[in-house]
Amino acid sequence: MIRVVIADDHPIVRAGLKQLLAGPDFSIVGEACDGQEVMQRVRELHFDVLLLDMSMPKKSGMELIKQVKSEKPKLRVLVLSMHEEQQYAVRAIKAGASGYLTKESASDLLIQAIRKVAAGGAFISPAVAEQLALAVMPEAGGLPHKTLSDREYQVLQLLVAGKSVTDIAQQLNLSVKTISTHKARLLEKMGMTSTTELVRYAITHRLVDDANTGA
């Protein structure tokens, strides 16, 4: 049996969720309707999964997830949100949630999602997974060049291959301004100030060969 706390400021949603989870496999041990109550439940109750709405009064969703995870690292958080935009899902996962589900898919996917999250897995939509693969997973690798976007990495390779910003702009059919903006951002992400540093880094991390074949 999976013990669940439902946190949502809309009574109609809470009622709907309780209906969906009625049955022997789940037990609703508590409810919360704002951020403060969530923290109270987290501190006083013993349960497995927190079903959390992203936009509740008194505390923003991201902060709440972080706080919950910092106090109870083992508690699984499944975010249930009205926001279908990937940006929200990506940030929720980064903040420490184990799954992200939009509310209208709840009636079809909620049970499956809770089971998966409770078992230690992650539950995310394929679109979000793709976004996460790009934005979240490389960061775990720890190397700064892995945090670059595709385009930024491409610009890095061309810079390291000795091309000027103007050359790159021409090659990629973009304006010089755009390329130099990309360059500024990738240097910032790499924590560097010059192309020389970039070249040194590329040699150390064997990015040069890639660059030569790519260029």
Added chain:
Amino acid sequence: MPNSEQHKSFIPSGISSKRPWITFGVILSLAIVAAAAAAIAALMEWHRPTMLISAAILSVATLAASAGLLYFQFTVQRNADRTLHDVKTRIRDIVDSAMDAIITIDHQQRIVMFNNAAENVFRWPSHAVIGKPLDILLPKRFSTLHGQHVQQFGKTGVTSRRMGVAAVLTGLRANGEEFPVEASISQFGEGERKLYTVILRDVTLRVQAETELRQSKQELHELAAAANQLREHEQRRIARELHDELAQALTGLKMDIGWIKNKLPEATPPIIDKLKSMEHLLDNTVAATRRISSALRPMMLDDLGLVPAIEWLVQNFIQHTGIRCELAIASAKLDLQDPEATTVYRILQESLTNIAKHAKASSVEITLAHSQGEIAIGVRDNGVGFLFESPRKLSSYGLIGLRERAYILGGKVQIESAPGKGTYIEVRLPLAGGSE
């Protein structure tokens, strides 16, 4: 004032009035000579009375001729005097009827003429200022400087020029009141006989009108800013209500339908079909609610910040238009606060809307950079562009709204475009907090 009488008649006095007397004297002398000659002749030939008679006739004739001539001379002189007087009066009348104040000063900058309009403007009667230095018509703090300017002008030899081109000049009325003046100066004559004529106009009303216009423009800007802020506030509120209340309630409803569906016995397919179509309808309604909400104002802007909101905006743009769009953001520090965040978002949104509507572009590049306390937003498209001359294009391209948004935050908008050459819009906004 020893010079005052002389200055008063600065119009040249003309023909000498002594000439008729000279003429008369000459003729009179001739008549006396003739009479004397006749008298001598009469004495020598006294017995010949014919001689006496002819001498008398000759002198009378000479006298008559000289009297006639004298009368003629007097008539001519009188006419000339009358004409001269007429001309003087007419000039005086013209000068006095002029709407502008006309003041003439001599080489020592003493007033020699002061017309009616000048009397009205400066509130001095002309007899009170004639012969006085020009200084009495100027505020003390300007008089030295003004005197130098006039002298300098005298040296240039230019006939006339406008005074105080850069700034409005100031005059001083008899009651001590200062007023703005627009003036021109001209000169004629040389050395001691040089005269300067200043033609000036009291522009109090115009300056007042200009100030009022400026104020009213400023108020209009402030009103637009307030209206903008209010609209943004309302849009945020409605967007949130739609998203948080309406869409959530609809979702709750959908869960209820799911619950009913599960509770129903298998053998009721028409009801199950109906419930499925209701679920479908609810999904569409939720989607529509979301669309309306994010069109009003994406909650992401408040929840996640500017950069994610822009990324989402660009994704949406690509999805809906199929136009390639490259977004380059120079720094992670660009997560600005309001009002800058909203302004940057709206500027980009409006630019992209313009491009989708008018530009017929196949590629768009957006750059966001941040340097020295300002943020620079660049939007470049490779579309049809437009001609700058037509101001209507500016409004139809939504560029006025863009300018207004930038203006509110003290920003600047620069637009480069030409037919067939695409359009580049750059907006620079100062960052109030200096979020460096």
